[in-house]
Amino acid sequence: MSDIPIGPTATARQQRLETADGTPLKSALARASRRQKLRALALVAPLALFIIVTFVLPIGQMLLRSVNNTQFSDNMPALVQWFAENPPGIDPDEAAFAALVSDLRNGAAQRTVGSVGTRINYEVPGTRSLFTATARRAADLEPPYREALLEVNSDWAREDIWAAMRGASQAYTANFYLAAVDRKRDLDGNIVQSDPQNRVYVQLFLRTFMLSGVITLICLLLGFPVAHLLATLPLRKSNLLMILVLLPFWTSLLVRTTSWIVLLQGQGVVNNVLVALGVIGDDGRLALMYNQAGTIIAMTHVLLPFMILPLYSVMKTIPPSYARAARSLGATSWTTFRRIYLPQTIPGIGAGSILVFILAMGYYITPALVGGATGQLISNQIAFHMQNSLNWSLAAALAALLLGAVLLLYWVYDRLVGIDNMKLG
């Protein structure tokens, strides 16, 4: 170690510097740079605001909704209070049934019972009508309420329904995440697998990962040579090629996807040509659509430019003299590719792959149109819960898991390659 004072020690010993009019140099500098910072801040403020309103807030909302659901707790106050006073393990007594009836009466009057029934229906399928039907008759019920309710429908004695109601009485719950990974709580509150007919999401997540991986790989294999051509062809030809690569961007996604339907369906162009050429028989037409093959083909086409462009931007910066140097040093063209060219394109491969993979995982419209039953991705389930089943909390939980997976991917990538090495163009 050197004993010459360096850094802060040395500056501290220095005499305090002042500007010409006597203000300390430090505060003058701070004032000057503060003004600059404020001006810069004012310039980015609209964008920051836009991002907060359109990005940060919705995602925050989504994350909140995935753990918070007040459909039951807000509309069943009496029962919620009974649950609060009676810890788990105590069987519902007459007071509980009385609370239930009073809440159902209110629900019927204020038309909130459907929402309550829906909430319990998430946990115990087929119970929504139990709530709505009972609510219609709740006004006529006489004590003792337990017997009265059981007379209306004996399901009111079911332990699983009461357990579900106890769970739903808490606004904050992890149950939607459990459901998103095909898990539920049993009557004792232990986490167990969902019923076999309800186990769909884990498989769907796996399929989404698998298909995204396959699509990414195909995009890489198809895109790499194209990007290389783009980077090395003479300007006029490469410009033409670039237009061809970008052409899909100028066509509506819907139009492109439907044109794939025209091409790939059973009576479509591809099958007709193959039959006409005698490659396949008329009864052996290939199922290229409404299955995973359809999803893979159409999505590869849609996402290919997102692979090509980052690759191209990296390859363009690799001078051809590297390859020449390697060849002159005795490397075959394959060795030159493997040892010299490929390693230098890794930032582009990483960026392109991550981009395509992430876009593929969240893709919705193409699998919806050409995926059939087996080519659906997790995003189609999210859309289903947003639009059809209206189970927004589950949709939010699924989406949050997807987001988590993407972040995890970034982290892994950063560990392996380094985010700084990523080049998007």
Add this chain to the structure above:
Amino acid sequence: MVRAGHDDGFVVFDHVQKSYDGETLVVKDLDLSIGKGEFLTMLGPSGSGKTTCLMMLAGFETATHGDIRLAGRPINHIPPHRRGIGMVFQNYALFPHMTVGENLSFPLEVRRMSRSDREAKVMRALDMVQMGQFVNRRPAQLSGGQQQRIALARALVFEPELVLMDEPLGALDKQLREHMQFEIKHLHDRLGVTVVYVTHDQGEALTMSDRIAVFNDGRIQQLAPPQVLYERPDNSFVAQFIGENNRLEGVVEQLGPDRCTVRLTNGEIIDAAPVNVRGAGERTVISIRPERVEFMPERLPPGAHTLEAEVLEFIYMGDMFRTRLRVAGSDNFVIKSRNSAGQARLRPGETLRIGWLAEDCRALDAA
């Protein structure tokens, strides 16, 4: 003529032509024979086809016509990686994702050399260019001159018999360039390797080469050792391209075997050595180096023709004086004189008589 070795046809260009577009010839009928161990420089203006020749030799471009032979073997159809030719590129082309050591080890790895041999050779090559302590650096962490040395070491580490260098010093500043010229020359002398060197810096060509091939317009204008090239240029392009040169136009009056007299445009007559003039009455350009012009009458041989000259400009350059004169209608006639004791300092407006030894003044083609 050749300092190292003799011209045994180690590298031969045999009537080589090259066209990129099928319309124009970039290299026109190149005949060139390079001896083993020779340091040959291709010198010429931009676009004259030097790099193209080098690329054909290295195997990155194919000759449109003609044969290229290496050690007697035609190599037209041998791919670059099997030619065993070392190459130094202008931008060094060091692999950025490898350390210095890995860069040097690469040619040895592809030759399937054992690890211990590789390490020994890499260290020897690095020591050769005094870069031993940089073995673990990346190229981006080196200065331009250091990268240049590594590129040199990499081209030599697998002990090729022929090394090609395409303007290897082009990106360096003047001082470093001169230093590296010396080092490259030194390495060449020590290793006895054959070097084909491309540059458009004539100073570099003159100081380093055994022979220089002056290129212009796809042809070799003259192939000769530096001294011959400078002192006895074959044609007016070479005279003009190499070094500083004074040209005067005129017509041949009398042509003898080793003397001719030339009538300049203003009617004055001077003596010259005929180089490529064919007969009396032909138009010619005479060429004379500034340092060979005499203006002290007592240093001229008796009876030599002299010319009237008017001083236009006198430039003090430290070790030299450079004087621009108006001679026979030309405003660009330059003479140089050493700053020695008693040397006259000419003043603008002064008139004097200049002359030269007939053998220093060459009558060339009028092109």
